[in-house]
Amino acid sequence: MPVVLPSEIVVERFLPTARAMLVDDLADRGLTQREIAGHLGVTQAAVSKYRSGEVTVEDRFSEDARMAATVERIGEGLAEDEMDHYEALSELLALVEEFEDRGPICAVHEDVMPALRGVGCDLCVRGPDSGVLDERAVLDNVREAVRRLAGAPAVVDHVPNVGTNVAMALPEADEGGDVAAVPGRLHAIQGRLNVPGNPEFGASQHVAGLVLAATATDPAVRGAVNLKTSEALLAAARDAGYEPLEFDAGYEDRDEHLRERFDEEGVPRVAYHDGDYGVEPILYVLGADAADAVSLAVDLCAAAEA
Template identity: 55%
Template sequence: MGQRNGLHLPAEIVAESFVPAVRVSLAHALAERGCAQREIGDFLGVTQAAVSKYLAGQASVDDRLVEDERLQRTVERVADGWVAGDLDAYDAMVELQDLLRTFVDRGPVCALHEEAMPALDGLECDLCVRGPDAAAARERETLRDVRVAVRTFAAADDAAAHVPNVGTNVASALPNPTSDADVAAVPGRLHAVRGRVDVPSDPAFGASQHVAGAVLVANDADSTIRGALDLATSDALLDAAREQGYDPVEFDAAYEGRADELRATFADGVPAFAYHRGAYGIEPVCYVFGTDARDAVTRALDAIAAVE
């Protein structure tokens, strides 16, 4: 299936790709077991002419589905059971429905859906599995928050000049986060390349350690803080932040005990800018916090724009 544009429902992928793959595979499996084309058609709910096309290789199917070992095992089990009389159409439907669930749980149907609808790529969508529940909606909004914040930062003038050598990350946490897995960020970080900000991939949960760790501590001190990014510490940036009305707070650069250090730093409230001056092997970094990733990026860009 080639790439297409626009809206495509998961049901379309199931109807256009999964169902034909199952029918063609079952037709071959039943024919190998000596079933007549009319019998096969009755079982599959298609005409004898359709079965003839299936067996002649005239039906279009996606090899990624047909060659999947899970599909092959299910087809063999269904074919054996039906021929032996141990399985009827209802039982076959149950077997195939179970297979479909595995295929839509980050499986090949998901891959085909992303191919048909590129806007889904990288969103870690599992709507088919969990439905539009509140938790899934919060995850999608958190990922969207990071995507929008990253695009805004990458498009800003002079942003690249404030990206640390180790790279920048932009993070956003779910409500009440407890670990890095509850924080969305960009795998591989953002890097300055020839005066622009390079974004290597779409955001994902659990993709950050240092920025996510800072967000978790900040959120523990103030539950309204769920977003952050890190910039290179410079006197010019800190002065510009002060001009914007912020009061940057310094903390120790050491990685060991970083969470405890930040916790002590945030005892009187989470500052918009928290920085360290670096140490041996540790590049100077300034964290910018906000209510979400977009808010943090807005604060950062306001300061960057004021740098003289």
């Protein structure tokens, strides 16, 4: 996995794009190649390359309205002698800082360093604070849980038609964006689980809602996975010492109803419903984290198949 500094994105992608845009802006204002070269600190030959399109421009920067506005301000200021080079540099640095705060520089950085995807990285502006470390820990846990789930053959027959998902909440989570899951869910295809991508925050609705309801009652419960309700799984749960909690899928405010049930009866290891009109019967396995929930789910599926 490559380690790429954000400063490399600035030097290799942002700066050439900014220069190319400034060259065009200043040329359109009537400045000569010599004058442009003097303002930008490059050679006339380099100005010619920028002008002829020989330098690669990053569209995610050039098409951003903030960059277009910054280039226009700098171009006008330099052309009219109303802005010196210090002020021009200040404008560009301010834009870099804005682009590094979960902006287009982050998007490009994620492309060249995939380990950053989905972690809400803000190392450039805030450093490795505890929130970022928590996010990474949750994402790592969900990845490991998904690998175990996908590697368990007994699980395949218990995957709902709508797919299954593995979710885990951040500490003190209170909204869907605080819960990590797999975008698009996992589906059973030709006897195996297909994992469409890496986990991301805000990628789940129903499993995330159940996790939020559970952790609101018991902060020690932060993970869950959904399966297809079946008598075999319910029996396996009871045999393992876990009495499943049944709830009604038809409640309009399902998550609020679950919170009330959990407050009254405690957070179970297994909760399920028998479906409703247009709603497939679903069973949820909960745990301290995603890996814990999946571990029990795999054991229940294996017991149900025995």
